[in-house]
Amino acid sequence: MPAYQRPRGTQDVLPEATAKWRRLEALIAGHSASFGYGEIRTPIFEESDLYTRTSGVSSDIVRKEMYTFKDRGGRLLTLRPEGTAGVGRAYLENGLPSAPQPVKLWYLGPMFRYDRPQAGRFRQHTQYGIEVFGAASPLADVEVILVAHELFAAAGLTRLVIRLNSIGCPACRPAYRAKLVSYFEGRVGDLCEDCQDRFRENPLRLFDCKNERCRALLLGAPMSADNLCPECRSHFARVKEGLGSLGLRYADDPGLVRGLDYYSRTVFEIVYDPAGTGGNEAGGAAKDEAGGGSHRVLCGGGRYDGLVEELGGAPTPGVGFGLGVERLLATLEAEGLEAAGEGGTTGLSAGVVYVATVGPAAEIAGFGLARRLRRAGFVAICDLLGRSLRSQFKAGDRAGARWMLIIGDEELAAGVVAVRDLASGKQTSVPADEVLAELGRGAQS
């Protein structure tokens, strides 16, 4: 027995493993860049209040999981338990609301939670995450989910299920909450102790309980997705429509919630499902979060339209996800996969392409085209705000795009894409499946 051991819930990564880490990190960096996300690095500790404010005093994080300490100057600080709050703080503090919108960021780094360690759960773990600020459109939700899903796909994982739900917004949630409360009012006694607390403090979090009796009661409870206002309903429908037309399988999971006030509308998880059951078990068996068993939650995210305002900024829509890198690595290992890191060979040297679209049908087509371009090594950026073509051109110009691809009703009807070389101003119309070749020709010259 050595004199010292690493602290409970932490890990040493030895040379053989760090090589795998590096390859996965390279994949993540290249992948994020290919969607037009920029890397942000924020401090590993922040003022404690930032987390109590954003996660909420009733959350598990604040109640029992934060590593909080006082520094020598008497400041109350906390090792970051998650990434979004710090990124939101940085977004405001660095004047990013005045940068071209939307602002798309990614981060990778250690997070700290005082929790019972178990398979796939540590006190220090590494999280990769992305955040999109300033885009209210369902397209942004779709892109965020796509970024996560495509990363797994690029790493070689296939048996994935996207669990999807909508938890409404400040307009429809109060009425839903009231419905939920009245459903449980007479049954409080049947709930476990934790749930009795939840019932009082934040009834939405009842859905997080793993206790069998509670889950049985939840089966008959009113579900948020059935109680959305018209705006939330149409938002949710458009997210699903987008995922569907990109060929991403998803399963409605009415029991999926985020109990924090600043979350709104879309919430999702991506679950590794080796049995390939499809996982439509709405409100059914308890989920095995950490992944000792069959299911493994690799990634969780959602929309948080209230966060920036909570931090003192102007009302600003936001959406993002966080992903546990240790879990991903472990999953890849279990599948006998190696993260096929970019290794600098394919790189992203092919150039930046902005895919401009006019109309909802074109938006989806643009997403599909952008996906093909990224796989060929391009950085491909799509509009997430439903802006005018003119604005999209400006955005593309500022993003440093070499090419502008234009898809509208005319192009869709003719099965073509307009390709404009922004340097020369030359524009040609080419069949949709020849776009890559056309860009290749342009790159030669």
Place this chain on the structure above:
RNA sequence: GUGAAUGUAGCUCAGUCGGUUAGAGCGCCAGACUGUGGCUCUGGAGGCCGCGGGUUCGAGACCCGUCAUUCACCCCA
């Protein structure tokens, strides 16, 4: 830890002797151009004047405190 300087819009800065509604340039958003970027023009959003107290009829300005930042020193990866 020691000393000094500085805090006005996202950024760089004006703001007269203490006086009425705090400005400019850049950036951002939008329009001119209803499907086309850079250039130009027009419009718009954006401010707890770091925070707290004091002096004064009146404070962005003066005084005190506090917090933050920057620089130098000390130390250090």
